[in-house]
Amino acid sequence: MKKIERKDFLKISGGVLAGGLTGWVFSGAPFLGFQMSVEWTQDQHVPPKGLEKFVSAVNDACPNGCDVTVRKIGERALQLKSDKGLCPSCQVSLQLLYHPERITSPLKRVGSKGSGKFEPVTWDQALKEIASRINTLSSEGKSNSIAVINKDESISAIMLDKFISASGSKNVYYESGIKSVTTPVLDGYVDYDFNNTDYILSFGSRLIEGWGDIPAMRQSYINWKKKGVKLVHADTVSTRTASSADKWLPIKAGTEAVLAFGIANYFITAKRLNSSGAEFGRWAQMIINSYPLARTATLTGLSEDQIKETAEEFLKAKNPIAVAGKGGIGISTSSAEILAVYCLNSLVKTRAASIKRNSAITYKAEFNGLDAFIKDGEINMLFLNNSNPVFKSVLGDELKKKMDKAFVVSLNPIMNDSANYADYILPSMTYFETGAAESKPVVNPYKESMDARDIIISLSGMVDKTKNLFPFAKGINADSLAGKVTATDGRFSFNIEKVKGSIETLEKKIAQNNEFPLTLVPLEIPMVGDGDGLAFPYVLKTIDPGFFFKGKLLVQINRETGKRFGLSNNTPIVLQSARGKLGKVYVRLTDTVAPDTIAIPLGFGHESYTRYGNKKGVNPKTIMSSEVDQLTGTADWWSTRVKIS
Amino acid sequence: MTVKDVAMKRRWGMAIDLDKCIGCGQCAVACSQENNMPIFEDDSDVPKRVAFLELMKVTNDRDAKFPDVRTAFIPKMCQMCEGNDPANPDPPCVSVCPVVATDVGDDGVVSQIWSRCIGCRYCQAACPYEARVFNWWKPRYEGSFKNSLNSDVSISSRGTIVKCTFCSHKWKQARDKAVAEGNLDINAPVYKTACQTACPVGAIVFGDLDEAGSELAELVASDRAVRLTNSIDDLPEDKQKAFLKVKQFPNPKVYYLTSQSWLRDMMRFKKNS
Numbered sequence: 001m002k003k004i005e006r007k008d009f010l011k012i013s014g015g016v017l018a019g020g021l022t023g024w025v026f027s028g029a030p031f032l033g034f035q036m037s038v039e040w041t042q043d044q045h046v047p048p049k050g051l052e053k054f055v056s057a058v059n060d061a062c063p064n065g066c067d068v069t070v071r072k073i074g075e076r077a078l079q080l081k082s083d084k085g086l087c088p089s090c091q092v093s094l095q096l097l098y099h100p101e102r103i104t105s106p107l108k109r110v111g112s113k114g115s116g117k118f119e120p121v122t123w124d125q126a127l128k129e130i131a132s133r134i135n136t137l138s139s140e141g142k143s144n145s146i147a148v149i150n151k152d153e154s155i156s157a158i159m160l161d162k163f164i165s166a167s168g169s170k171n172v173y174y175e176s177g178i179k180s181v182t183t184p185v186l187d188g189y190v191d192y193d194f195n196n197t198d199y200i201l202s203f204g205s206r207l208i209e210g211w212g213d214i215p216a217m218r219q220s221y222i223n224w225k226k227k228g229v230k231l232v233h234a235d236t237v238s239t240r241t242a243s244s245a246d247k248w249l250p251i252k253a254g255t256e257a258v259l260a261f262g263i264a265n266y267f268i269t270a271k272r273l274n275s276s277g278a279e280f281g282r283w284a285q286m287i288i289n290s291y292p293l294a295r296t297a298t299l300t301g302l303s304e305d306q307i308k309e310t311a312e313e314f315l316k317a318k319n320p321i322a323v324a325g326k327g328g329i330g331i332s333t334s335s336a337e338i339l340a341v342y343c344l345n346s347l348v349k350t351r352a353a354s355i356k357r358n359s360a361i362t363y364k365a366e367f368n369g370l371d372a373f374i375k376d377g378e379i380n381m382l383f384l385n386n387s388n389p390v391f392k393s394v395l396g397d398e399l400k401k402k403m404d405k406a407f408v409v410s411l412n413p414i415m416n417d418s419a420n421y422a423d424y425i426l427p428s429m430t431y432f433e434t435g436a437a438e439s440k441p442v443v444n445p446y447k448e449s450m451d452a453r454d455i456i457i458s459l460s461g462m463v464d465k466t467k468n469l470f471p472f473a474k475g476i477n478a479d480s481l482a483g484k485v486t487a488t489d490g491r492f493s494f495n496i497e498k499v500k501g502s503i504e505t506l507e508k509k510i511a512q513n514n515e516f517p518l519t520l521v522p523l524e525i526p527m528v529g530d531g532d533g534l535a536f537p538y539v540l541k542t543i544d545p546g547f548f549f550k551g552k553l554l555v556q557i558n559r560e561t562g563k564r565f566g567l568s569n570n571t572p573i574v575l576q577s578a579r580g581k582l583g584k585v586y587v588r589l590t591d592t593v594a595p596d597t598i599a600i601p602l603g604f605g606h607e608s609y610t611r612y613g614n615k616k617g618v619n620p621k622t623i624m625s626s627e628v629d630q631l632t633g634t635a636d637w638w639s640t641r642v643k644i645s
Numbered sequence: 646m647t648v649k650d651v652a653m654k655r656r657w658g659m660a661i662d663l664d665k666c667i668g669c670g671q672c673a674v675a676c677s678q679e680n681n682m683p684i685f686e687d688d689s690d691v692p693k694r695v696a697f698l699e700l701m702k703v704t705n706d707r708d709a710k711f712p713d714v715r716t717a718f719i720p721k722m723c724q725m726c727e728g729n730d731p732a733n734p735d736p737p738c739v740s741v742c743p744v745v746a747t748d749v750g751d752d753g754v755v756s757q758i759w760s761r762c763i764g765c766r767y768c769q770a771a772c773p774y775e776a777r778v779f780n781w782w783k784p785r786y787e788g789s790f791k792n793s794l795n796s797d798v799s800i801s802s803r804g805t806i807v808k809c810t811f812c813s814h815k816w817k818q819a820r821d822k823a824v825a826e827g828n829l830d831i832n833a834p835v836y837k838t839a840c841q842t843a844c845p846v847g848a849i850v851f852g853d854l855d856e857a858g859s860e861l862a863e864l865v866a867s868d869r870a871v872r873l874t875n876s877i878d879d880l881p882e883d884k885q886k887a888f889l890k891v892k893q894f895p896n897p898k899v900y901y902l903t904s905q906s907w908l909r910d911m912m913r914f915k916k917n918s
Contacts (some may be wrong), residue, residue, distance in 0.1 A: 005784055042800060045786065047681070076792050079678060085845030085869035091671045094678060094797075100788030208667040218667065218845045225665065236705065240668045243715040250712030349778060526670030526700060538677040538789075540669040540688035544702045589712050591706035611686060 050074020057442050059090050059431040060479075061386070063152040063177075064213050067089040070432065070442050074592050077432055077443055087214040088329075088527050095536040097443070099414050101610040103427035105448040113165040113404050113421045116608060123448065126424050131462035134167055143168030145380035147370070150174045150372065152385040154253075156411075156428075156452040158481050159470070160362045160385050162455055166466045171377060173370040174363065175387050176332075176634045178325040183363040183630050185338045185495075185598060188355035188488045190345075192321050194220035197352040198318030201310065202233045203256040203341050204638070206241040209491075210328030210529055214629055221437075225307075225521030230317075232310060234259055234300075236521050237556070237599045238592040249310065252301040253519035253597045254509050254639025256326055259307070260340035261287050261351065262296025264347065266311045273347040283339075283494035299510055301594075301615055302457075314344065319352040320347060325537045327522065330392070332638040334477055335631035336502035339494060346492075355490055360483025369633025371626070374399045384410040385452065386428065390418040391531055391606060391619065394626040394637045405491060411452050414535060420608040428452040437460055437476050437527050451475045498631045505627050516641035522620065523547075523556065531603035534613035546588060553617030554588040556599040562589040564643055574644040575625040584618050598642065653751040654832045656731065657811055658854035658898035659841075661720060662863040663908060665848040666906060668718030675697045675843030676722070679812060681798050683784030695778050696830060697809035698840055705907040717908050720801045720840065720849070723776040723809035724873060724897030725755050729889045737895055738768035738777065741757045746806075753854075753898060754813050759801035769806055773875060773895050811851070812838040869902040871909045 004012075024030065051070040058065065071079040077094060080086065085226045103550025106126040136144055145195065146169045153174065161172045174180040179189040192556035194200070194217065203212050208221050224231060233245035234256055242248040251259055265287045267273040274280065297304045314320045316321055324341035327330045346352040367373040374395040378404050384629040390396040391405075396417075403421040410419035411428045419425050434451045435441035453475025462465040472478060509519075524530060525547050533539040555575070557567060567573065567587045575582045575598065593599045604617030624637035668759060669902065676682075676698040683695050688918040701719040709715075716884040728735030742748075747768055749917060757777075769777040783803040794800070797814040801807050819834035828834075841849040852861035864870060872878055877885055877894045888894070 006717070022798060045791060045794070045800050047791070047796040047800070049796045073796050076794075078793055078795050079675075079839070081842050085672065086843070088671065089670065091674050091843065094793045095790070098792045100790060102789070215845060218669075222665070222846055238706075238711070238714045238716045240718065242718055243717060244667070248712065260773070308659075364839045415795055462720075467776065528669050537684040537688045538674045538682065539670075541677055541682065541694055541696045542673040542700050543689045544700070545716045548701060551687075560704075590714055591709065591711045592704050592712055612688075616687075616689065 009169040014617075016631045017064045018496070026377075028287050043602045043618060048076075050076070055442055056439055057431055058436050058439065059093065060158065060434070060461060061154045061431055062087060062090055063154065065091075066215060070166040072442065072483060078225070080361050082215075085215040085218055087546040088210065088529060089532060092527070092533065092539055092623050093430060093432070095538055096413060097432050097446070099535065099610065101263060101414055102446050103414065103425055103449070104446075106424040107428065115200070116420055118425060123450065126426060127458055127477060130409055130424060131459055133381055134463045138168060138463075142380055144170055144366070145378050146383075146502065147171035147377065147379050147381070148173065148375065148383045148385065149387045150385045152177065152178070153358070153361050155481060156196045156456060156475075156477050157385055158483070159453055159478055160383060160458045161361070162481070163460045163466055164383065165470060166469050167463055168465065171373060172365055173367075174361075174371055175389060175392060176370055178331045178333075180363045181325070181331065181333055181632045181634050182338055184633060185335045186342055186492045188357040188398055190324070190342060191350040191354050191487075193319075194321075195223060197319045198227075198260070199227065199320035199352075200224070200231045201314055201320065201344070201366045202241070202245075203260055203322065203324045203337065204235055204326030205323045206235070206239050206328040206524070207231070207233075207323070208241050208244065208578045209239060209524060211325065211331070226423075230313070233315070236594045236597050237523060239523070247310075249302055249306065250594060251509070251519050252299065253594060255300040256354070257334060257337035257340055257506055258291065258296055258299045258510065259302070260322070260337060260398060260552050261291035262300065263292060263345050265291050265296065265312070265339055266293060266308060267315070267344070267347045268294050270467060271315065275346040275458040275494075276345050278344065278491065279496055280494055282496045283343075286496065291479060292388040315348055320348060320350055320351045325640045328524040328529065330522065330524065330533075332522075332636050334502045334506065334636040336499045336506060338632070339499055342492070343494070350619050354484050355488045355492065355534045358483040358485050370397050370627075371564060371628045371635045372633035374402070375628055379403070381407045384408065384412070384422065386412045387532070388416045388418045390421060391416065391609070392621065394503050394621045394624045394635045396621060404545070410631075411455060414450065414610055416609050417607045424452070426455055428455065430459060435476055436477055442504045446563060450468050453478050495631065502636075505629070505636070509625065511643060513641050516577065516643045518561070518578065518596055518598055518642050518644070519602060520598045520624065520640040520642045521638060522602045523625075524603065525601050528601070528603040531606065532610075534603055534606060534616060535610040537612055540612060546590075546639065548604065548617055551616065552586045553601065553604050555585045555586070556588050556590050556595060558593045558595045559591050559634075561595050561597070562587060574645050577625070577640050577642045579623050579626060580645065582618055582623045583619060651829075651831050654855065655853050656753040656855045656898070658725065658753070658840075658852070658865065658900070659811070660850045660861055660870065660900045660902055662848040662864075663719060663901050663903040664869075664905065665846050666718050666720065667846055668700065668702065670700050671843045671845060672720050672840035673694050673700045674851065675839045676809070678793065679795055679798070679839035680809075681784075681786075681794050681800055683780070684786050684790050685782070688914050693781065695780060695784065695807065697807070699780070703908070703911060705911065708906070715905065715907060717903070717905070718900065719856050721774065721776070721873070721911070722840070722899070723755060723775050723811075724860060724895065724899040725753060725811065726773075726895035726897045727753060728893055729897055731896075735893060737771040737773060739891070741767040743767065750813075750886050752813075752872050754811050755808075756810055756813065757806065759799055759807055761916070762805040764804035764806065765846060766806060774897070777806050780805050782806060782844045812836070821885070822901075864902055865900050867902065869904050870900045871903065871912055872897050872900055876913075879915070
């Protein structure tokens with residue numbers, strides 16, 4: 001063997017070293033090391049400091065009209081507070097303002113509907129096309145096929161209502177809330193005086209969990225505790241309202257209306273009370289015949305004494321109120337229930353509940369309610385004002401099909417399930433960016449977003465019929481459009497022919513059913529509500545693992561019932577109703593739910609609600625009962641007969 | 646007089662009325678907003694979640710059957726333990742820290758310095774209340790969420806323990822403000838924690854436990870007050886004294902108020918009576 005010379009040795013070691021170095025460099029290791037050292041030393045984000053300021057803002061898009069004080073550092077908004085307390089959506093509004101998936105500019109659909117493919121366009125281009133579509137439909141005499149679905153009763157909703165009505169359409173709807181559902185039944189909504197009552201009988205209204213005017217309700221709740229106001233709550237699930245009530249009536253699922261019938265019957269037969277409503281006689285006869293105390297007791301699962309005792313307490317109270325509208329933020333009720341519960345108020349002639357109307361929002365449209373419109377309405381063009389009916393309505397899937405054929409415009413700051421089916425998405429501002437007549441905007445507008453009110457003014461100026469509709473050029477001056485709330489003459493009709501269908505549906509739901517032995521009821525969890533909260537990471541941090549854990553949506557089932565069906569915790573089941581199947585739900589056995597009942601959290605199962613809200617659980621509304629009430633025009637989806645398949 | 650001359654008299658504590666609490670969760674959101682909680686793609690994933698305030702939903706459904714079941718919410722944050730002797734506080738987490746990253750201030754607040762923590766997690770193991778969370782991942786704030794970060798709370802790095810500090814940065818601000826206005830008495834300024842500010846029903850009362858006649862002092866002394874699993878609370882007084890000599894107890898400064906016996910029992914790990 002040849003002896004290795006010193007020179008060769010140096011050459012070989014040099015070669016090995018050079019090769020090794022080259023390999024090391026190309027392996028990426030030094031860069032990775034460099035990156036890690038940067039991360040550890042340099043990439044520590046330091047929030048920039050700046051001048052501290054406190055500015056006030058009013059959320060005009062919030063139905064509760066929350067007043068907030070915003071803490072600013074430099075140009076950044078950091079914290080919120082309010083003396084009156086904030087509603088949940090205002091509490092997370094900073095996460096909406098700074099959401100990384102805010103829509104930056106007007107978007108035009110390029111893919112098929114629902115594919116989520118959009119391209120940015122200019123405001124001019126978007127508004128021109130939308131206006132010309134309205135003008136074309138109008139000239140063809142089809143203006144009634146232009147429809148609006150508003151999220152709530154905000155100023156922009158009133159403006160859109162005015163604009164579309166002036167264009168010649170009668171199809172303006174609001175996502176179902178307690179006011180919009182009650183109005184067709186009582187010719188106004190019920191204004192409860194929660195601060196001057198001494199006895200509250202709630203028929204499934206989860207009063208402290210988002211029902212009605214949230215901040216005001218919470219203030220009233222504190223006062224009830226101080227003044228000793230008695231709260232009696234009928235519910236199928238041990239909710240927080242049920243637990244903090246003075247008395248909880250644990251009724252069988254979906255029998256809230258029956259309880260109201262039973263109490264009304266007791267008042268009519270045993271106490272000879274009379275209601276001022278028209279056609280009371282016929283209605284009373286029906287109640288006397290069909291809902292005697294014994295039958296009410298069997299149907300609701302309460303004892304006759306319990307019902308009598310509650311009725312007596314209600315009668316003896318000075319200013320009692322009976323509250324209709326099951327649920328928290330998402331409300332569900334039927335015309336029969338609204339009538340029966342309001343009947344109790346009118347029977348005892350309470351002064352704490354009266355019928356009111358808002359002059360700007362009549363809720364009068366071609367159909368009585370949103371679900372009736374989705375089912376039977378003709379849609380050529382649809383405006384969505386921050387609303388998400390595809391997700392929230394039980395007829396969401398049907399609406400999707402109709403939206404497929406219609407020209408859809410959606411106004412919203414972040415993407416949602418309904419906007420995904422729109423032809424144009426117009427980015428609206430949050431209240432931090434719009435400002436109000438008396439206060440400046442808190443922060444500068446996000447990219448190309450626009451005040452929803454300004455969008456509507458611009459559009460109306462481009463439509464032939466509505467050129468001079470609004471007497472102001474800026475949306476912040478639109479407060480004058482807010483309606484006046486006035487009391488009606490208090491007359492209402494028991495309208496027996498129209499509530500018949502509602503009572504039949506109710507009887508069908510609570511009757512013995514061998515095919516679908518269980519009843520599905522909804523549950524709202526803190527901050528998520530009926531689904532709006534799920535796009536915000538800080539809301540996701542509050543979700544209890546008993547409802548949603550590692551991507552699994554847990555349905556709450558009574559222990560005994562679970563045992564009967566051989567269920568154990570965390571096993572996947574498929575729920576089936578007459579409408580269809582709902583898979584990917586998991587069992588959680590708990591005695592907080594009545595026997596033969598399944599409580600399912602609302603608000604999950606978004607198709608398209610930013611990366612935080614997507615792919616989390618399933619939406620129970622897809623299988624919930626969708627029979628539209630003739631009078632309210634809305635489905636009472638509260639209780640649905642299901643089986644485990 | 647200079648600031649150094651005055652002795653600290655504050656002993657911050659909290660009382661949370663569980664009978665008033667409606668479980669809205671707004672305290673938790675406000676806390677996350679105030680304290681720069683990291684934002685991950687899926688914060689509903691509990692084991693990975695980083696949050697100071699946990700909104701616990703509790704029921705008595707193990708012992709009671711429907712309809713005798715009740716539901717309540719317990720907002721749970723660092724309980725600010727002080728050990729057996731309030732004059733010489735010794736929380737379970739402080740003595741185990743090898744780098745003095747956590748300590749008790751003379752105001753009674755169990756502090757934590759994110760940047761000093763070496764991530765050994767001894768304190769997390771020692772904490773009886775699971776009030777400490779570990780940053781398993783680098784805290785991220787996706788995109789524009791960075792804009793709402795609070796410049797008064799530092800951002801923690803990966804591999805460190807973080808915890809509730811009773812928003813003590815707000816107290817420092819209040820003191821700075823007082824000094825700027827010429828008030829050098831360090832005991833004068835008061836402040837409100839983020840969760841307290843956000844509570845819409847006033848269920849959270851925060852203040853100085855030593856301040857005689859204050860709302861907090863009254864609430865803490867009431868029969869409704871109960872502390873989370875502080876086993877010594879249930880013993881008769883003579884036994885308490887004997888135990889205090891031989892064993893350290895957490896002795897937290899967060900009190901919960903409730904008159905519901907099932908909830909009191911649950912919070913003390915007692916079987917339902």
